Amino acid sequence: MERAVLVGCGSRSQEEEIRSSLSELERLADTARAIVVDTLVQYREVPEPAWLIGRGKVEELAEKVSSDAIDVVIFDRELSPGQQANLDRRLPCKVLDRTRLILDIFAMRAKTKEGSIQVELAQLEYMLPRLAGRGHELSRLGGGIGTRGPGEKKLETDRRHIRRRIRDLKQELERVQKHRRLHQSRRRKMEMVQVALVGYTNAGKSTLLNRLTGADVREEDRLFATLDPTSRFLELPSGEKVMLTDTVGFIRNLPHHLVEAFQSTLEQVREADLLLHVVDASHPEAGKQMIAVDRVLKELQADRVPTLTVFNKADRPGGEILTAEGRSIRISAWDNHDLDRLKDEMDDMLYAAQIHGLAEIPVSRGEMISHFYQKAEVVHSEVDGLTLKMDFRLPLRRFERMSPEVKSFIRRVY
Ligand SMILES: Nc1nc2c(ncn2[C@@H]2O[C@H](COP(=O)(O)OP(=O)(O)OP(=O)(O)O)[C@@H](O)[C@H]2O)c(=O)[nH]1
Ligand SMILES: [Mg+2]
Known part of the structure; x- marks a missing residue:
């Protein structure tokens, strides 16, 4: 199990919102199999552009990471690529945000082929702008939370490879989805x-x-x-x-x-x-x-x-x-x-929405007549020469789903 510190931030007026979002983040971290050691909150009116939280808070965090043997710091807000890079450099552990954690959980949970491809695509698209040529730094972080791909295999971290992988995954996804659509008729x-x-x-x-x-x-x-x-x-x-x-x-x-x-x-x-x-x-x-x-x-x-x-x-x-x-x-x-x-x-x-209709069916079309008796409530029917005329009632939704052939026997709807 990895040891985690959670960090929340925002303005004072959002205090309640920040607290509840953090307790949800704690459940997410637990789902991703982390032990939450501590939770920090910083109230600021405006986030620090370079670090999200204040510089002093970053230093405090860095100290805690070392003294408490923390493996991962998880921010409750999405980090910009710049903030991610700065925090990666300053904190001697893995730095993740809420989005990355959710993506990681989805990767753990994906069972079907289609689900796995979709999650990996989302993960790679998220990571690409955040690598900024520092793929080696990410791989330095080793495995665990935030680096898991579907089936718990490790995520690709090399930019060039990621681009190719995204292209391949998109093609594969198209194929899998086409196949699914065909088969589920x-x-x-x-x-x-x-x-x-x-x-x-x-x-x-x-x-x-x-x-x-x-x-x-x-x-x-x-x-x-x-x-x-x-x-x-x-x-x-x-x-x-x-x-x-x-x-x-x-x-x-x-x-x-x-x-x-x-x-x-x-x-x-x-x-x-x-x-x-x-x-x-x-x-x-x-x-x-x-x-x-x-x-x-x-x-x-x-x-x-x-x-x-x-x-x-x-x-x-x-x-x-x-x-x-x-x-x-x-x-x-x-x-x-x-x-x-x-x-x-x-x-x-x-x-609840019902329609009434009048159908005229040749008496020779026994199967069509019994179809109407099955699908609709026949209120009245009479034979007129070689045609059976029937007044019927049925739910609108069922009428909408009748095939064009069946509908062709309906003369009037009211
Ligand atoms: N007391 C109580 N618990 C319920 C009721 N319905 C569901 N639960 C519990 O709520 C928890 C979540 O239920 P799930 O059916 O897995 O919820 P879900 O919406 O499918 O959740 P995700 O798949 O994670 O999106 C489980 O522990 C259920 O036993 C209910 O009517 N009363
Ligand atoms: Mg469910």
Whole structure:
């Protein structure tokens, strides 16, 4: 285990924010398998351009590193390439920032090929401007936190090699994604109604997927337990089947390179018919976490997707009184009755809108007639010569997903 010191900074007026962000950083450091020995905070109105924190504080830090045998100093803010270089020179240990730590955790967690490539790309794009020809200094730091690539292999630190590696990874990613799209049969997916679980890390997304569908995704009281999306069928009380997908959790100041690298995985969020925004309502910072999630959804252009806010962990005493912009529901993922209420609510949001229609089908097309009887509620039907005329009713969403061939028998919709 590596011994770490955490450093937070900002103006006095942000004291509370700085404290809570630091306690989150501590959980992140723990996830990356570091022991947090100490935490320093410096209040300054304006950050020092060359060092982020004041020069005196840097000296204090350097002393602590030597006397307490510290392996790594982790700053709670993103360091500019210049600040990184100066701190690297002055502090006799590894210097990381929040972004690099999150990237490192993602590297530990990546399981699938696609996930691994995406993380490594984000890591290299982050590192490139920070090397400034000093690749040898980074390699001097040895391994451990901040240098881990996917599968715990060491990250490339030579600039020339990094550039080539980025090019290769991008090509490989394209190939892997093409392959995935082919194999998951996009057409079939399009016909399925998609519901995506989104939310802050540790909100209970995987727990909900497991409880609702009997899936077996790892749920853990840790940050970023899930990286790769898992999808399962879920049958709603109406009998409609939807595809429910668990996604990677968000966090405040989610590294931009990561959001970019995960764009294609997160396509499922943008293309979903419904989002379940899961909130840990027992968390003292739940309100802020909701804002952070909304921000990422906007960045992913998913802020237009209909959303049900799920205030989870209602079995625990709550911190804040929470409200959501659209529809919301309070539940505990442990409570079966609550899960039924949640499914009813999903049904309502997805299938309440109904349409009526009139179809005319030749009586010889028995299979088409039975298709309508299966998919729609036939209100009235009569035979007119060689044609069967039927008045039917069905959820709008199901109508939208009918194939052009089926639709060609529909004369009127109202
Ligand atoms: N008390 C209580 N705990 C819950 C509830 N739902 C989930 N948890 C716990 O919260 C922790 C996080 O749950 P996960 O399902 O792993 O959270 P997640 O949103 O998938 O987290 P990431 O994958 O890290 O983004 C676990 O320890 C769960 O057991 C709930 O309704 N009540
Ligand atoms: Mg999860």
